[in-house]
Each structure stands twice: as structure tokens, then as C-alpha cells.
Amino acid sequence: MPQPGPEPDVLQACSPAKINLFLEVEGRREDGYHELTTVMGRVDLCDILNFRRTDDGRIRLRLAASGEERASPVSAGFPLDGQNLIVRAAAVLQEQSGTALGADIVVAKRIPLQAGLAGGSGNAAVTLRTLNRLWNCGLDESSLGELADSLGSDIRFLLTGSRIAVCTGRGNRVRPLPFCGQLHGVLMIPFSGNATAAVFRTLRTGAGQADRRHPAALLRALQEGRMQGLSGLCFNRLQHAAAELNPDVDRILKQLRHTAGNAMVTGSGSACFALTESARQARLLASRLRSRTDDQVIPFCI
Numbered sequence: 001m002p003q004p005g006p007e008p009d010v011l012q013a014c015s016p017a018k019i020n021l022f023l024e025v026e027g028r029r030e031d032g033y034h035e036l037t038t039v040m041g042r043v044d045l046c047d048i049l050n051f052r053r054t055d056d057g058r059i060r061l062r063l064a065a066s067g068e069e070r071a072s073p074v075s076a077g078f079p080l081d082g083q084n085l086i087v088r089a090a091a092v093l094q095e096q097s098g099t100a101l102g103a104d105i106v107v108a109k110r111i112p113l114q115a116g117l118a119g120g121s122g123n124a125a126v127t128l129r130t131l132n133r134l135w136n137c138g139l140d141e142s143s144l145g146e147l148a149d150s151l152g153s154d155i156r157f158l159l160t161g162s163r164i165a166v167c168t169g170r171g172n173r174v175r176p177l178p179f180c181g182q183l184h185g186v187l188m189i190p191f192s193g194n195a196t197a198a199v200f201r202t203l204r205t206g207a208g209q210a211d212r213r214h215p216a217a218l219l220r221a222l223q224e225g226r227m228q229g230l231s232g233l234c235f236n237r238l239q240h241a242a243a244e245l246n247p248d249v250d251r252i253l254k255q256l257r258h259t260a261g262n263a264m265v266t267g268s269g270s271a272c273f274a275l276t277e278s279a280r281q282a283r284l285l286a287s288r289l290r291s292r293t294d295d296q297v298i299p300f301c302i
Contacts, residue, residue, distance in 0.1 A: 009053050011134055014046040015126040017117035018158060019187075019266040019273055019300075022215040023236045025203065033153065033170035034200060039215050039222075040157050040171075041164045041183060041302040047111050047119060049086070049126055053134045054102040059090045064108040074296075075109040085124035085151060090131055092147050097137035112296065114193025116242075116267025121154035128159065148172070163302055164222060166215065181225045183302040184282040185275040188256060190248035190295050192270055199268035202241035213237070231262035231275040242269035252295060259292075260285055273300070 018040045026035035048064075061080045082088065086105055093099075105127070111119030128144050131137070139147075148155035153171035162176040164183075218233040220226075236242075242265045243250040249265060252272045256263035260274035276282040282299040289297045 008134070011051045011130050013049050013051070013126045013130045015049055015111075015119070015122040016042050016158065017045045017111045017119055017122060018042055018154065019117070019271075019302075020236060021164075021234050021264075022213075022218050023238060023267070024213045024215075025200075025237045026212075029170065031170075036153075036168065036171050037215065038167050038171060039164065039177070039218060040154070040167055042158065042162065043117075043187075043300040043302055045111060045117070045187065045298055045300055047123060048108040049123065049130070050106040051127075051130050051134055052104040054104055055100075056102050057094070057100050058102040059087050059094075060102075060104045061086055062104075062106055064106055074112045077113055078107075078109060085120040085155075086127045089124040089127040089147070089151055092150060093128055093131050093135070093137060093139075096143070096147060097132075097135065097139060099135045099137060101135045103131060103134065112189050112191075112193070112271070114195060115189050115271040116194065116196075116265065116269045117187075117189075117271050118154040118158060118267065121152050122158045124148070124151050124155045125158040128155075166219065177219065177222060179222055179302075181222075181227060182279075183222075183227060183230070183275065184277070184279050185273050185300055186256075186260070186282050186285045186289065187266075187271055187273050187298040187300055188252050188289060188293070188295050189271040189298070190246070190252060192246055192248045194242055194246050194249065194269040196268040198245055199238050199241045202245055203238060228277060231264070234262075234264050234275070236265050236267075238268050239265040246270050248295075255289070255293070259289060 022039040024037045148159050149172045156172045157174050164177045164179045166175045213235050249269045253263045256274045286297050286299045
């Protein structure tokens, strides 16, 4: 019987973005976070991360070397030190596992910062899972999930690999949703970002919470594969605050409603999306929007 080969020294991984099809803020928690009910979908917009195991225990992070990535506004402001969730995820995994190994990590950024797409959270999830294998740490899913929770709110969802899930708590209690179909749409992302904390502060002072929403109708439609009219079931409590803080968000929402007939902010913004009935419609909509704007326009699929 053939013996398994040695563990690789180098691994590459895709780090996907997410969108919020539904997001309700239930209240503020004692730990300073907010209690949420949200329906997240994993989209096919990805960063690419390359990991190389080293023996010196150091974590080195850099952007991909091509001029395209260096010059891209997508990667502007991307930290390469301990502020980055990639570095922090590697450090907590080192501490938890007791490994003396390190890693050289190279990132090709495709997911903009401060866009509500959880690019950093996805990077952290991929780092935990990939280095757990590369370093042969042997941590199980529960242990990786606990490390994910110590780092941020969206990381556990992206760690699970679920396509769509209902997430509660501060977004870290994840219930995967059975979903057999495909959901298509277009992301429209300005080059200005939204700071999540600022959006929540604006929500607290300027938005009432009397009309609590629940995603029951959306969840039924997704489970039954009823994609037509799905946009009317989407909701984001943060949308008004995100548009109030960032004029680009308000402008994009208006443009998407005019062109696509629907529009929604994901997370705290600044990215917005419109749903379409097919991949072909998404491509056509993206082409139409690109001819009219300098914003980033990206067809997506869940």
C-alpha cells in the first residue's frame, strides 16, 4: 500500500469575499460588539494567498510582486505588520499550537479594504486553515473556530466554507443553509471606504429600531431555490447610515436602482450589489455599468 507523501512546503489558497443578503442589528452587547442576525453568502471574488513554510518562526507578509498589484488602489493602505489579520491569525495559531515554524506569505489583493466584503476576515480564515496544515498543527475545526472568534466576527463563517449561512451573536454563530442553486449579481465598489465603527455610531444616533426585521421569507426562498424576486427580501439595517456617511454609497445605490432595479449595501459598506436572474444578465449589467462609471464593477456568483 503506498505511503502518504511528505507535507508540502508551499500552499496556495483562495480567500473569498462575502456579501450580506440580510443584516439586522438587534442591540449592543456588553463586550462592545453588536448582536446581529445576518444572512451571509460567499462570493467568487477572491484574494490569492501563497504560503511558504520557514524554520525561523517569523511571519513575513508582502503583496504580490507584479506591478499590477503594487499599483492597484485595491491594495492601498493594506498593512503588512501586526495590524493585518493574516499576521495576527498566524501568531495566535503559533501560540495555540506551540509550533516553532514560521511562514512567508504573499497576497494578491482583489478584495478592496473597508468595503463590507470581509476581505480581511477571509484572509484570516484561510491563514488559520492553511497554516494549520502547513505547520502540521493538528487543530480540529472547533479549535480553529475558537481562534477565529478571538480575531473577529465574520471569520468563522468564511472558515466553514459554507456558501450561505445564517449568522447570529456578533456574526460568529454560524448555521449553514442548504442551498442548491446559484445566485448571481454585480458588485459596485467605490474607491472610498467605510469605517465599520463610524457606521455603527451613525446608526445608534440616527436610526430607529422599532421595526425589527427577520429573514424568514428570504431563508424560505433560498432553501426552495426561488431566485426570482429575491432582491425584495434582502435588507440591511446599516444601509441608511452607510449612505449617510459616504456620498459615494448613496450615489451607487441610486445608480444601481436605476440600472438594475434593485440595490443593497453589504455589511457597513462601501460596496453595494444588485442581484440578477442569471450569469448572463450579471455580465451584461456589469458591462453597462462600466461604461458609465469609474467605480469597480464585478459580476459575482454565490
